[in-house]
Amino acid sequence: MSDLGKFLQARRARVNPEDVGLREDARRRVPGLRREELALLAGVSVDYYTRLEQGRAKHPSDQVLDAVARALGLDGTTRAHLHRLAGNARLSPLQAGAGVRPSLQAMLEAVEAFPALIMNHRQDVLASNRMARLLYGGFGWDLEAGPNFVRLLFDDDSRAHFPDWEACTQENAAQLRKMAALFPDDPAMLSLIGELSVAHRYFAELWARAEVRDCNIGSVRFDHPMVGLLELYKEQFRVADGSGQMLVTLTAAPGTDDHDRLRLLGSDR
Known part of the structure; x- marks a missing residue:
């Protein structure tokens, strides 16, 4: 798995589903959000998010990365790190x-x-x-x-x-x-x-x-x-x-x- 995939997986595991408006599921086997849940929150398809986490989605857009960052609740510094991992060296306008x-x-x-x-x-x-x-x-x-x-x-x-x-x-x-x-x-x-x-x-x-x-x-x-x-x-x-x-x-x-x-x-x- 790529560094980007490892980062997304780790941050996804840190999100409490109830904190983002999702019901707790007794059948949940892993902590945090499932891939399909994060994809829903970010407004992208499950297939695309899966390819992004697996390193198969090349050159993701700024809009997609920002949507994923919002779904994960990333701050400005961590959001900029996400962009760098995805091969995008831009800086967040919020930091400016x-x-x-x-x-x-x-x-x-x-x-x-x-x-x-x-x-x-x-x-x-x-x-x-x-x-x-x-x-x-x-x-x-x-x-x-x-x-x-x-x-x-x-x-x-x-x-x-x-x-x-x-x-x-x-x-x-x-x-x-x-x-x-x-x-x-x-x-x-x-x-x-x-x-x-x-x-x-x-x-x-x-x-x-x-x-x-x-x-x-x-x-x-x-x-x-x-x-x-x-x-x-x-x-x-x-x-x-x-x-x-x-x-x-x-x-x-x-x-x-x-x-x-x-x-x-x-x-x-």
């Missing part, structure tokens, strides 16, 4: 709306020496520390208002602040495409892509290239009005809860001019 956990917020606030922020899969800024607000505040970006980073970056005014603006926009568009594929049912993502495509011809051209990238590491150059040219090393850390959130840090090696400029920026109180 998660807020910043208090522990992540506390960690962000503890970072004082360099800019750090948390963004979601659409690159909406969910939280930021003081250094990040000082860095981007020099461009007139109010991070506390929760702006969308891609929307800000494609604004014509941002060209003056990013010497490598074209490379930055190409990376961000390619990363946005990857996340759009992972969260295909997020209407806010679709709306953002449509808005940017209409408002910015250059974004539409980049989107048409269909490039996909992971932009987890690299350097970013800023032309900051207070401290001048600043090159910082970027790291993106994915939050391991399926939410699509990421912690972004911007650092400079001690002893470098960039590190000194960061310290100068941070001294502005």
Whole structure:
């Protein structure tokens, strides 16, 4: 039996028939639901569900997997695991709306020496520390208002602040495409892509290239009005809860001019 079949069988055995509106049957020989009962609850044929559990149903649809997940009472994390076992790497749109956990917020606030922020899969800024607000505040970006980073970056005014603006926009568009594929049912993502495509011809051209990238590491150059040219090393850390959130840090090696400029920026109180 496949891993998917073993998982479905194990989860099926954990469901109390009475909890899902089925009468207890004295002749029941195994715990949990029978295959035909789960198929009924999920709204699929018994034959199809049997083939799914036996690994003979290839490429089950998102709708079928979600229906089975609902019948089994799976939470968001377990539902995403079911999709992965079935060969579908998408993430649940319910997970996409998660807020910043208090522990992540506390960690962000503890970072004082360099800019750090948390963004979601659409690159909406969910939280930021003081250094990040000082860095981007020099461009007139109010991070506390929760702006969308891609929307800000494609604004014509941002060209003056990013010497490598074209490379930055190409990376961000390619990363946005990857996340759009992972969260295909997020209407806010679709709306953002449509808005940017209409408002910015250059974004539409980049989107048409269909490039996909992971932009987890690299350097970013800023032309900051207070401290001048600043090159910082970027790291993106994915939050391991399926939410699509990421912690972004911007650092400079001690002893470098960039590190000194960061310290100068941070001294502005």
